[in-house]
Structures are given as C-alpha cells and as structure tokens.
Amino acid sequence: MRIDIITVLPELLKSPFEASILKRAIAANLVAVHFHNLRDFTSDNYKSIDDTQFGGGAGMVMMVEPIDKCISSLKSQRSYDEIIYMTPDGETLHQGIANQVSLKENIIILCGHYKGVDQRVRDHLITREISIGDFVLSGGELAAAVLCDAVIRLIPGVLGNETSALTDSFQDNLLAPPIYTKPREYKGWKVPELLFSGNLPKIEQWREDEAYKRTQKLRPDLLDD
Incomplete structure (x- = not known):
C-alpha cells in the first residue's frame, strides 16, 4: 500500500510514522508513506497556498491551483484508488471505513487548513471526505495520522498476530x-x-x-x- 499525504506542515505529521507499529510497517515495506509539501506547488515567490474568501468573511481559504498541481503530479505517476480530504464535515471515521481503505493499493490524503479548501477541490478532485469527529482542529495532519494508524494496522503482516485486528x-x-x-x-x-x-x-x-x-x-x- 502507498499513502501520499499532502500537507503544509510535513514536520508536524512525520513523527507518528517514526515510531512503533507504523515505523515497523514502513521498514518492512508493507506500506510506503510519502509527504508532499503543498508550498512546493505554488506559483508565486511567497509560496502562497491560501487567500481571502470571495464574498467576504473571516478566515483564509486554501487555493485550488496548488492542490490541483500536486494531485495532478501524483496522478501522472500512478493510479489512485481514493483521494481523501480530512474535514470535520466528512463521514465520521469508523472501523468499517478503516477496513475499506486498508484494501486500497494507492491513496492520497489531503490535509486541510484555515477555513478549509476552495469548494472546487471538493467538487472535482476529492473522491472521499473523512472526519475523525464533530470538532475542529487547526489542521488535518493529526486527523490524517489517526486515519493512517487505523488503516495500516489492518494490513496483513503489520501486527504480530494476524487475528489481533479482527478481534478489536x-x-x-x-x-x-x-x-x-x-x-x-x-x-x-x-x-x-x-x-x-x-x-x-x-x-x-x-x-x-x-x-x-x-x-x-x-x-x-x-x-x-
């Protein structure tokens, strides 16, 4: 399984994958996790990834162009089964969703920030939206880590006992x-x-x-x- 995570804070997200079960799964080549800094796909000198809302309103919005460029770049290299956006108003994560996602071969996870992403990202690029609960975080990185942990532990060979996850x-x-x-x-x-x-x-x-x-x-x- 390959997981590509799009984020503006890769340094925040990396630590959960450098310890315990997730680290061992990566070392054993049971899963590959790659982090992509959204700012690498910007087109201005300031590496801007957000701007003010059309129509006014408080809070900044992540722009469609850098996200589209990043996803397009990844899709040019391989096919993806799911492009997941972590958002508080997505379907609430439960064991059934983790089971489903664990069967995929390649997935992209987009971490939101600020007030969220331009709606055109959700309309045209995202295939699934997932929430870890009815609350708001400062960004989607921690939610992405939760999803990855729930999914990776289900991959055959990750846990020492193959039946352990089935009795959770x-x-x-x-x-x-x-x-x-x-x-x-x-x-x-x-x-x-x-x-x-x-x-x-x-x-x-x-x-x-x-x-x-x-x-x-x-x-x-x-x-x-």
Whole structure:
C-alpha cells in the first residue's frame, strides 16, 4: 500500500510514522508513506497556498491551483484508488471505513487548513471526505495520522498476530470483551476461573457474551446497527 499525504506542515505529521507499529510497517515495506509539501506547488515567490474568501468573511481559504498541481503530479505517476480530504464535515471515521481503505493499493490524503479548501477541490478532485469527529482542529495532519494508524494496522503482516485486528472493538459492531494477563490474582482482584479451564469453546462463548454485555451497557447504539 502507498499513502501520499499532502500537507503544509510535513514536520508536524512525520513523527507518528517514526515510531512503533507504523515505523515497523514502513521498514518492512508493507506500506510506503510519502509527504508532499503543498508550498512546493505554488506559483508565486511567497509560496502562497491560501487567500481571502470571495464574498467576504473571516478566515483564509486554501487555493485550488496548488492542490490541483500536486494531485495532478501524483496522478501522472500512478493510479489512485481514493483521494481523501480530512474535514470535520466528512463521514465520521469508523472501523468499517478503516477496513475499506486498508484494501486500497494507492491513496492520497489531503490535509486541510484555515477555513478549509476552495469548494472546487471538493467538487472535482476529492473522491472521499473523512472526519475523525464533530470538532475542529487547526489542521488535518493529526486527523490524517489517526486515519493512517487505523488503516495500516489492518494490513496483513503489520501486527504480530494476524487475528489481533479482527478481534478489536467495532469489527463486528461489538465492543471488545474484558481481557486479562498475569498475575492471576492481584490485591484480591481475581481473573475469571473459566479462562484457565482450557475449554476453548466455552471461553469463546464467554467472550462473545461479555462483548455483548459491554456493548449493551456502554454503546447500545451499536446494537441498533
């Protein structure tokens, strides 16, 4: 998988990809992540990427030309399955979207700034708009990092255990069941005895039942789906 990220602050975005699982995935050539500074595609000496709104109004708007030039340059080198714009008014990211995007071969992620991008970018260049929640950040870089983390961990070979991602919360519209590790007892707090029984069918049924109970208590809306 190849991910090309268009940003005005590449230095802000790089650090999450230089540690932990994302770093190992890149080192193992399971994913390639490239950062493209939008200012490299400007046409004036000031490397301007934003301007005032037509019709007046507070806040600056990212211009269509540099974004179009950057995307066109990338598309001239390869085909892309998705061109994603990170925006608060996009579809809210959930596990299903992460699953879908993880199956793509090449994607572009555009990070917004200021009041957002010229609407013509959204109308003619973007194929999908994704939000990480109903709130506004100073830019799309952190949201892009969240999306990448959610997607990359699903790529086969990235996690040590291939089935680990499949048992995460939300994969089957249920929250994950309780999990335990050593010690068996701590301060009188005990691990359920069933987990030491070796009876795998009963353990799996217990986990399924507990997942349903947790979901019913904490996120009943998921059961409505």
